[in-house]
Amino acid sequence: MSILSLLIPVTLVMGLVGLASFFWSLRNGQYEDLEGDAERILYDEDDRPLPSRTYKSPKEPTP
């Protein structure tokens, strides 16, 4: 079953990528206001992007 020496590492690497993104999400404060996060998608007074980038500084101008 030499194939397992390919499939198991590939699977483990995918698991590690998952784990790394989970840790990133923890450190990034993704889980600090879960109630609010669930509610906010329901707000839709205006169906448009937010005008200012409050979170990320703009790297490239909008084309």
Added chain:
Amino acid sequence: MMSSLTATERSRAFMITMTVLLGGLVMAAVGHGDPIGMQGWVVILFTAVVGVVLLKSFDAPDPVEDRSASYYDDPTRVGIIIALIWAVIGMGVGLWVASMLAWPNLRFDAAWSSFGRVRPVHTSGVIFGFGGNALIATSFHIMQRTSRARMPNQVLPWFVLIGFNLFCVIAASGYLMGITQSKEYAEPEWYADLWLVVVWVAYFILYMRTLARRNEPHIYVANWYYLAFILVVAVLHIVNNLAIPASLTGAKSYSAFAGVQDAMTQWWYGHNAVAFFLTSGFLGMLYYFLPKRAGRPIYSYRLSILSFWGIVFFYIWAGSHHLHYTALPHWVQTLGMTFSVMLLVPSWASAGNALMTLNGAWHKVRDDATLRFMMVAAVFYGLSTFEGSFMAIRPVNGLSHYTDWTVGHVHAGAMGWVALISFGSIYALTPVLWRREAMYSWKAVELHFWLALSGTVIYVFAMWNSGIIQGLMWRTYGETGTLKYSFLESMIAMHPYYVARALGGLLFLAGACVGLWNVLMTVRHMPRHAPERDYPTSSEATEPAVPAAE
């Protein structure tokens, strides 16, 4: 539509299209006399049509709209309609192959119409054509809305959508010419696989760049599900399609692996295609459109995140349950079986979470067929994940494997879960995308719901019966210790169920046709409307309190 692109973007899109057309020309030239040459002509035809569409508005003035003030919805709109067209094609072909099993004369004796060539047109047509386009279109919508940011680029989403459909067309036309790798859900040959990798990487880049531009600090859970879908499908696709072309001027290739090694790779891919193509992305759809439509936040947001990580870490190990009682080592089979049973936990967490969200909004489920689509989808998700875990247990698999029970299980998931959640999402999305008050005909949505539900139930019950009868007949011994039934006798026993299956498929297909008609009529005939709310969640204005069930 193309006039919302600037002149630079239009010429860039045209350059890409012509490059792909050139690739088609090369295939047609060097592959002369081989099926790959015919595939080259398919590419040329496809890109020529795209090129003509681009040229028609090539000289249009640059758009003046303020891009920072709106989302980019054109690719989503086109994607929704393409998805429904693929639904009608894929389900139509499915009805034909189902009828072919009941009435073999429908085979028509041509090479291209043999069961082995037509069936993958059905499977790829519904999974990739319908499901894939629905996923791409809804992901474009959800990633922008939940990020409160516009896509970074206007050419890339078109490249992803049109490029993916080129893959689907190459695949489907290739099957009819007899081109196949003979790998379930991975039939397309090496050149199509390479093209899909390009498209998929572009898709991943587009998604990540949109998320990076987000104005909302939190990444809504639906995005995680879509991202897992994109990322894992990419890895699975690359590993399972590792192959060496017999010749660069021919379609035929040989897999990099042989025998049981190849089977293991195939089902590692195959089961995770179910997990990440047919589950993860559609859960993203569920977690966005169900709360939106019900007007209530998801019952437990914490649980939705927990079940995401559960699915990510468990699903990937379950593939070997497809190879019980084969040359695969026993421990690998047991590993797959164990993880399959464990998967019930995150799966039922999602299904339960969806149903609990509706707790308190049941009057909306009663009145609103769109929400009912999503509710029934969640129920079928729960049912088919339970069934899947159960069938992965080795002794149960001994009865079910190679019988129609497997076919019934797949369709409980594909029709009951994947298709119903897609239809529900499309009905929720269409009025929003085209700024319409509601769907053209709520009665047609009702009709579609009942057609789809009855079609699914008839189909699944027919296959359960047929599969279990078949499995039992194959393992019944007579007094002398010989098998009691011949294979042909089990075939005869299945005939009535095959007829019932075709009927179920017919109802389901009729529903999809009604859906396509309704969406097109909504686009063409409903008055434009600037809604105060993004979502017309309340149906009182246009729909009566009594459903049209009677």
